Amino acid sequence: MIEFQHVSFAYEKNVPVLKDLSFRIDTGEAVGLIGANGAGKSTVMKLLLGLLEGEGKILVDGTEVRRDTLPEIRRKLGFVLQNSDNQMFMPTVYEDMMFAPLNYMLSRREAEARVDAVLKRLHLEDLKHRYNHRISGGEKRMAAIATILAMEPEVILMDEPTSALDPYNRRIVIDTIRELEQTKLITSHDLDMILDTCNRVILLSDGRIVADGTAEDILHDRALLEKHRMELPLSLMGRQE
Amino acid sequence: MNKMQKAIRELAEMDEMAVRSSPVHALHPLSKLIATVIYILVTLSFDKYDLSGLVPMVLWPVLLFQLSGIEVRSCFYKLRIVLPLVMAVGLFNPFFDKTVVLQLGSLPVTGGVISMLTLMLKGVFCLMASFLLMATTPIDNLCAALRMLHVPKLLVTLLLLTYRYVGVMTEELAVMTDAYHLRAPGQKGIHISAWGSFLGQLLLRSMDRAQELYSSMLLRGYHQHFHYADIPPFRTRDALYMAGCALFFLLLRCVRIAQILGGTLVR
Ligand SMILES: Nc1ncnc2c1ncn2[C@@H]1O[C@H](COP(=O)(O)OP(=O)(O)O)[C@@H](O)[C@H]1O
Ligand SMILES: [Mg+2]
Numbered sequence: 001m002i003e004f005q006h007v008s009f010a011y012e013k014n015v016p017v018l019k020d021l022s023f024r025i026d027t028g029e030a031v032g033l034i035g036a037n038g039a040g041k042s043t044v045m046k047l048l049l050g051l052l053e054g055e056g057k058i059l060v061d062g063t064e065v066r067r068d069t070l071p072e073i074r075r076k077l078g079f080v081l082q083n084s085d086n087q088m089f090m091p092t093v094y095e096d097m098m099f100a101p102l103n104y105m106l107s108r109r110e111a112e113a114r115v116d117a118v119l120k121r122l123h124l125e126d127l128k129h130r131y132n133h134r135i136s137g138g139e140k141r142m143a144a145i146a147t148i149l150a151m152e153p154e155v156i157l158m159d160e161p162t163s164a165l166d167p168y169n170r171r172i173v174i175d176t177i178r179e180l181e182q183t184k185l186i187t188s189h190d191l192d193m194i195l196d197t198c199n200r201v202i203l204l205s206d207g208r209i210v211a212d213g214t215a216e217d218i219l220h221d222r223a224l225l226e227k228h229r230m231e232l233p234l235s236l237m238g239r240q241e
Numbered sequence: 242m243n244k245m246q247k248a249i250r251e252l253a254e255m256d257e258m259a260v261r262s263s264p265v266h267a268l269h270p271l272s273k274l275i276a277t278v279i280y281i282l283v284t285l286s287f288d289k290y291d292l293s294g295l296v297p298m299v300l301w302p303v304l305l306f307q308l309s310g311i312e313v314r315s316c317f318y319k320l321r322i323v324l325p326l327v328m329a330v331g332l333f334n335p336f337f338d339k340t341v342v343l344q345l346g347s348l349p350v351t352g353g354v355i356s357m358l359t360l361m362l363k364g365v366f367c368l369m370a371s372f373l374l375m376a377t378t379p380i381d382n383l384c385a386a387l388r389m390l391h392v393p394k395l396l397v398t399l400l401l402l403t404y405r406y407v408g409v410m411t412e413e414l415a416v417m418t419d420a421y422h423l424r425a426p427g428q429k430g431i432h433i434s435a436w437g438s439f440l441g442q443l444l445l446r447s448m449d450r451a452q453e454l455y456s457s458m459l460l461r462g463y464h465q466h467f468h469y470a471d472i473p474p475f476r477t478r479d480a481l482y483m484a485g486c487a488l489f490f491l492l493l494r495c496v497r498i499a500q501i502l503g504g505t506l507v508r
Binding site: 091 | 256257405408412450453454456457458459460461462463464466468
C-alpha cells in the first residue's frame with residue numbers, strides 16, 4: 001500500500017533530516033512510527049502527503065507520489081494533524097466535515113448522509129452544529145478525526161493523536177483508533193498508545209530506521225528504546241525486573 | 242480571558258449572528274450586498290457641508306436593526322475599536338475651515354465643524370451598513386453572491402481566507418501577549434523596544450499556522466474552488482427589496498426631507 005524507496009530529505013542544505021529511508025506498509029497494517037522529538041516522524045508524513053519533496057521514490061498503491069499524481073494520492077490518504085486547531089477552519093464541526101466530501105463532488109445530500117454516519121459511528125452526534133471555537137480540546141481532536149473519516153480514506157495518517165489530551169480523552173481517542181479498519185500509520189512518543197493501537201512498530205532515530213518489527217518485540221526492548229531516548233511503555237514497566 | 246481572546250470570540254459571534262432568522266436574514270445575499278453598496282455610495286456622495294441632507298440616511302440602518310433583531314448596542318460594541326479611527330478622519334477640519342456658516346444663539350458654527358460632523362456621520366453610517374450586512378449574511382453566502390457578480394474567484398477566495406485567517410492571527414497574538422505579560426508583570430501594553438521582534442514573531446507564527454491550515458485544505462481535496470453554501474434562488478421579494486432600497490436612498494439623496502419637514506439646520 002505504501003512504499004518508501006531510498007528516501008532522503010533535508011530542510012536546509014547539508015543538514016539531512018531523513019537518510020536513505022526504505023520501508024513498506026501493506027494494506028490493513030497498523031504501524032506505529034516512533035522516535036524521540038526531532039527524529040523526523042512528521043517529516044515522513046509530509047513527504048508521503050506530497051507536502052514536501054525529497055529524493056528517492058514514494059509509492060502509494062503502486063502510484064508514485066509526484067506533483068501530477070497528488071490529487072489521486074491525497075484522496076486515498078486521510079491526515080489527522082497534530083494540532084487540531086490548524087485542521088478545523090470552518091465555523092462549525094458540520095461545515096468542516098462537509099468540506100472534503102463536497103470537494104470530491106458529492107452532492108450536498110450525499111455529503112450530509114456521510115457526515116451523519118461518521119458522527120453516529122463515533123458517538124459525536126452532539127457535536128454536529130457546535131462551533132469549533134467553543135468545543136474542548138478533546139472534542140476538537142475527535143472532531144478532527146471525524147472530518148478525516150468523512151473523506152473515506154483508504155489509509156489514515158495521524159501525527160501524535162494523543163498529544164495534549166487528558167487521560168479520559170486520550171482513552172476515547174485510542175479506542176476510536178483501534179476500531180478503524182483502514183491501514184494506519186501513527187506517529188507518537190506515547191508508546192502506551194502505540195502498544196494499544198499498532199501491531200507493527202518502526203523506530204526512527206536521527207533520520208534512520210533503527211528497528212522495524214512487531215510492537216511486542218520493540219516496545220519490550222528496554223535497551224533499544226533507551227538508547228534512542230525513549231522509555232518502556234508504562235504498562236510494561238512493572239513486568240520487567 | 243485577555244483582550245485578544247475576547248476579540249476572537251466577538252469575531253466568531255458574527256458567524257453566529259449571521260445564521261439567526263429574521264426577514265432580513267432570509268433575503269438573498271445578492272440583494273443585500275447590492276443594497277448595501279448603493280447605500281454606501283449614496284452616503285459618500287453627499288456634499289461635505291450637507292449635514293442636514295445626510296442625517297435622514299440613518300433611517301435605513303435603524304430600520305434594518307429593527308427588522309433583523311440585531312442589537313444596536315452589539316454593533317457599537319464590536320466596532321468600538323474602528324469607530325474612533327473613522328471619527329478621527331474629520332477631526333482637523335475645524336482648524337482649516339473657519340468661515341462661520343451659522344449662528345446658534347451666540348455660538349458661531351464654522352464650515353469646518355459642519356464638514357467634520359458630516360465626515361464622521363458618513364463613516365459611522367457606512368460602518369453600520371457593512372456591519373448589518375455581515376451580521377445578517379454568513380460569509381460563505383456573501384462570497385457566493387460575489388461570485389454571482391463575477392468578481393474573480395481569486396479575490397473572493399482571498400476574502401474568505403482572510404476572514405478565517407484573522408482569527409488565526411488574533412489567537413497567536415493572544416498567546417504571545419499572555420506570554421509577554423507573564424514575564425513583564427505590571428507593565429501596560431507592550432514596551433516599544435519589543436515591538437519589532439514581537440511583530441516579527443507574530444508574522445512568522447501566524448504564517449506557519451496559515452501554511453498548516455492551507456495544507457489541511459489541500460489534503461482534503463481543495464483546488465481553488467470553494468463549495469459555497471447553496472443559496473435559495475433570487476426571488477421577486479429579493480428584487481423588490483433591492484429596488485425599494487435603491488429608490489429610498491435616491492429619494493433621501495434628491496429630496497430634502499429635512500427641508501420639507503421644515504427643520505432647516507443649515508442654509
Ligand atoms: N520547517 C522546517 N525547517 C527546518 N527544519 C525543520 C523544519 N521542520 C522540522 N525541521 C527539523 O527537522 C527535524 C525533524 O523534524 P520532525 O519531522 O518535525 O520531527 P518529529 O516529528 O519526529 O519530532 C528536526 O530536527 C527539526 O528541527
Ligand atoms: Mg512531529
